[in-house]
Amino acid sequence: MGQFTQFAINGLMSGAIYALIAVGIVSVYKATKVVNFAHGYLIMFGAYFYFTFAVIIPGQEWAPEWLASWKPSWMLEMRKGLGMFSPLGAVLDWMANIPRILLGLVGAVSCNAILGRVVERTLMRPLMGQSVFAMIMVTVGLISILSGSASLIWTADAAFVPHIAPNTPIRFELFGTMIFLFGADIVNMLIALLIFGGIVTMVKFTKAGIAIRATAEDQSTAYSMGISVPKVFSNAWVLASTTGAVAGAILATRNGISPSLGLFGFSVLAIVLMGGLDSYVGCFIAAMSVGVLEAMTQWKMGGEWAAIVPYVAVLVVIIFRPHGLMGQKEVERI
Amino acid sequence: MINGNLKADYSADERILNNRNKQFFVYGSMFFLTLFPVFADDYAVLMACKMGILLIAVIGVNVLTGYTGLISLGHGAFIAIGAYSTVIFSNLFDGLPTGILPFVVVPLAISVSAIIGIIVGLPSLRVKGLYLAVATLAASFIVKFLIEQDLFSPWTGGIVGIDTPVPNILGWELDTKREMYVLITVLAICTMLAAQNLFRTRVGRAFIAIRDRDYSAEILGISLLRYKLMSFAISAGYCGLSGALGAYFYARILPDQFGLNLSLELVAALIVGGMGRTLGPFFGVIIIMLVPELIKISMSSATGGSLDWARYTAPVQEIVFGLLLVFFLLKEPLGINQITDRMLRAINRWPFARG
Numbered sequence: 052m053g054q055f056t057q058f059a060i061n062g063l064m065s066g067a068i069y070a071l072i073a074v075g076i077v078s079v080y081k082a083t084k085v086v087n088f089a090h091g092y093l094i095m096f097g098a099y100f101y102f103t104f105a106v107i108i109p110g111q112e113w114a115p116e117w118l119a120s121w122k123p124s125w126m127l128e129m130r131k132g133l134g135m136f137s138p139l140g141a142v143l144d145w146m147a148n149i150p151r152i153l154l155g156l157v158g159a160v161s162c163n164a165i166l167g168r169v170v171e172r173t174l175m176r177p178l179m180g181q182s183v184f185a186m187i188m189v190t191v192g193l194i195s196i197l198s199g200s201a202s203l204i205w206t207a208d209a210a211f212v213p214h215i216a217p218n219t220p221i222r223f224e225l226f227g228t229m230i231f232l233f234g235a236d237i238v239n240m241l242i243a244l245l246i247f248g249g250i251v252t253m254v255k256f257t258k259a260g261i262a263i264r265a266t267a268e269d270q271s272t273a274y275s276m277g278i279s280v281p282k283v284f285s286n287a288w289v290l291a292s293t294t295g296a297v298a299g300a301i302l303a304t305r306n307g308i309s310p311s312l313g314l315f316g317f318s319v320l321a322i323v324l325m326g327g328l329d330s331y332v333g334c335f336i337a338a339m340s341v342g343v344l345e346a347m348t349q350w351k352m353g354g355e356w357a358a359i360v361p362y363v364a365v366l367v368v369i370i371f372r373p374h375g376l377m378g379q380k381e382v383e384r385i
Numbered sequence: 386m387i388n389g390n391l392k393a394d395y396s397a398d399e400r401i402l403n404n405r406n407k408q409f410f411v412y413g414s415m416f417f418l419t420l421f422p423v424f425a426d427d428y429a430v431l432m433a434c435k436m437g438i439l440l441i442a443v444i445g446v447n448v449l450t451g452y453t454g455l456i457s458l459g460h461g462a463f464i465a466i467g468a469y470s471t472v473i474f475s476n477l478f479d480g481l482p483t484g485i486l487p488f489v490v491v492p493l494a495i496s497v498s499a500i501i502g503i504i505v506g507l508p509s510l511r512v513k514g515l516y517l518a519v520a521t522l523a524a525s526f527i528v529k530f531l532i533e534q535d536l537f538s539p540w541t542g543g544i545v546g547i548d549t550p551v552p553n554i555l556g557w558e559l560d561t562k563r564e565m566y567v568l569i570t571v572l573a574i575c576t577m578l579a580a581q582n583l584f585r586t587r588v589g590r591a592f593i594a595i596r597d598r599d600y601s602a603e604i605l606g607i608s609l610l611r612y613k614l615m616s617f618a619i620s621a622g623y624c625g626l627s628g629a630l631g632a633y634f635y636a637r638i639l640p641d642q643f644g645l646n647l648s649l650e651l652v653a654a655l656i657v658g659g660m661g662r663t664l665g666p667f668f669g670v671i672i673i674m675l676v677p678e679l680i681k682i683s684m685s686s687a688t689g690g691s692l693d694w695a696r697y698t699a700p701v702q703e704i705v706f707g708l709l710l711v712f713f714l715l716k717e718p719l720g721i722n723q724i725t726d727r728m729l730r731a732i733n734r735w736p737f738a739r740g
Contacts (some may be wrong), residue, residue: 086519174711174715178714183515185714185718187456188652189710191708191710192707192708192710196708199701200700202703203701206696314645358530359527359530361523361525362523363527365520365523366524368512369508369511369516373516374512383600
């Protein structure tokens with residue numbers, strides 16, 4: 052039981068990140084009926100943008116000094132005399148990084164928003180009304196374009212990326228066992244859950260969200276009701292790429308930046324299909340359960356087997372429920 | 386006005402090469418392929434061999450995606466299965482005389498591939514379109530993962546790869562690339578003919594009916610279960626043959642050769658060339674293999690072969706690959722075959738309107 056709780060909590064934390072990524076794929080699918088195979092590579096771009104704005108730019112000579120490391124006098128005063136691993140010390144260390152973390156997040160989100168809009172305008176818009184196959188294959192082509200450009204632009208080796216939240220180790224007792232967690236992981240999970248919840252509420256209640264749902268229901272009817280469908284399309288892509296940017300930043304702090312971040316998108320794609328392409332709730336359930344399953348596999352069978360858990364899970368689910376756990380069944384007429 | 390297509394009897398109408406331009410093109414290319422190893426240098430022969438191996442696999446994908454309408458993003462896995470089965474069976478049947486070993490091993494590799502193809506194809510009965518694309522993708526990740534495992538490394542060599550045997554056909558040892566070229570070219574032409582003929586049979590027509598509308602096909606009495614799985618088996622078998630040739634061609638095979646990139650390359654070649662057309666894979670493979678080569682050559686000559694620029698070659702190749710795929714999808718979704726068709730029609734009808 053002891054280990055179990057620890058791994059279950061770890062699983063839930065990575066499940067939350069999966070959910071954050073899944074929200075992008077689901078939003079694009081709901082609005083445009085396109086499954087974005089290149090979403091993982093959008094995330095990779097988000098991670099690289101975060102790296103650029105949080106590490107490379109503050110490291111330049113022309114950048115002001117407070118950007119790289121913000122050290123007001125009161126902070127130095129407090130820092131004095133604190134032990135090496137004291138929680139307050141970790142928080143203060145993190146506060147010194149606040150300016151560049153904020154710059155990194157803002158930069159990553161805005162750059163990725165532009166990227167998402169450009170992709171939608173140049174590649175997806177001309178294909179409106181074309182077959183699903185063509186649209187999927189365009190996103191497959193986008194994979195190569197994005198991963199090639201990323202290795203063309205960011206040739207430098209990715210160094211340390213600052214954590215979004217203070218990374219203090221936290222220990223507490225739950226069900227009679229010691230649980231050991233990192234502060235940053237908890238904050239990451241909270242961010243992911245907040246964004247996920249925010250988007251679901253937005254789609255449910257705001258005007259733009261209702262436009263997305265109406266377009267998902269029936270494009271031509273939505274058109275005739277005065278909804279600008281092209282606008283909905285590009286909003287959905289921007290939504291996907293901005294959430295992807297946040298997810299990319301989180302992943303960059305967790306696992307470091309590498310081109311393999313793009314492959315991460317495929318496992319999330321598997322999760323989305325498992326949950327049902329057009330259901331936020333289904334994806335949330337699938338993301339959490341895959342997260343936990345992965346953690347359990349890691350515990351029982353070793354780290355590398357965890358890599359194929361999403362793929363095995365999606366195959367099993369698809370055979371029994373072809374449209375995912377909570378996906379809407381498509382009605383086909385001849 | 387349609388002219389240049391005069392058919393005086395049914396046998397003329399049923400011929401594969403039913404007009405003079407096609408005959409000229411096909412016999413001309415066969416003639417060129419025969420002469421090719423005589424004047425080409427080693428590098429060109431190597432490229433031609435790689436193209437031939439890829440071509441056989443793309444023909445397989447064409448059977449599934451182009452003719453049966455089932456999307457697969459995981460066919461690289463079948464090539465891997467073909468290649469690894471060839472190596473494993475060669476080591477297993479070590480006692481057989483080497484001259485007849487390929488005649489045992491290659492059919493076995495093809496059948497193993499086909500059987501795995503049927504297993505992977507099982508979800509296709511319940512899902513289609515992108516669900517199937519993701520299912521095949523997932524299956525290919527799983528296959529590659531299993532090959533890399535230490536558990537199977539006595540047979541597969543694990544992540545560091547495994548040495549491959551030299552093929553020996555009835556005493557003729559194919560230990561140079563030029564000899565392999567002969568084998569690969571002959572097999573590529575045979576598979577292409579087999580694929581062309583498949584679609585003149587009952588089975589092939591059933592595939593096309595499923596592509597056009599699967600429920601309608603079912604109502605017409607075509608068993609979806611049977612024909613979808615058959616399509617998966619045939620296309621996986623083609624990929625298995627391609628993998629077997631690959632195993633004989635390369636001195637060593639690594640799991641990384643059969644990753645996502647290979648699967649994407651297969652689909653991209655098919656789209657660029659033209660889906661559901663016999664010559665589509667042929668044109669597609671030429672473009673997909675030659676364009677990166679041209680980029681490499683032109684970049685190294687433009688920069689004087691300096692090493693600083695050499696590291697930009699691979700990313701540029703990748704970007705151009707993606708752009709090619711996107712360009713063809715946006716501008717010519719029917720692929721190069723459509724362009725050549727238009728040209729041939731224009732030549733046929735000259736000097737009349739080009740319609």
